[in-house]
Amino acid sequence: MACTKSAALPHSLSASPLAISPIVAGASPSERAAARRALWVQANDALRASPKTARQARAVAATYLEPLGTQETVARELGLPFSTYRRHLVAGIEQIAAILYRRYADGASPTGASPTE
Secondary structure (H helix, E strand, C coil): CCCCCCCCCCCHHCCHHHCCCCCCCCCCCCHHHHHHHHHHHHHHHHHCCCCCHEEEEEEHHHHCCCCCCCCCHHHHHCCCEEEEEEHHHHHHHHHHHHHHHHHCCCCCCCCCCCCCC
């Protein structure tokens, strides 16, 4: 997912694929970047809420949302072997992509409300 590397960098988020998504609101690039980051945080919070995906959420948060450093540093900070950390990270990114796609496919507004609400 191309926008993962820029999730922690607001100026980079304006170039992410989510920049043209109708689920992102805002007139200025900084408003759209903030909206994309909020979507990432919401999706990651949804992962964190489930015991099955909480480890994935921790890996994503420590890598992209609240970066702790290099991936090696993140793995060490999370107390995981690097290969396990990478497995959690990849799975978390895939889960977030699925959450965001479902939101887009369901026609959710940028605020998260359904268009029929």
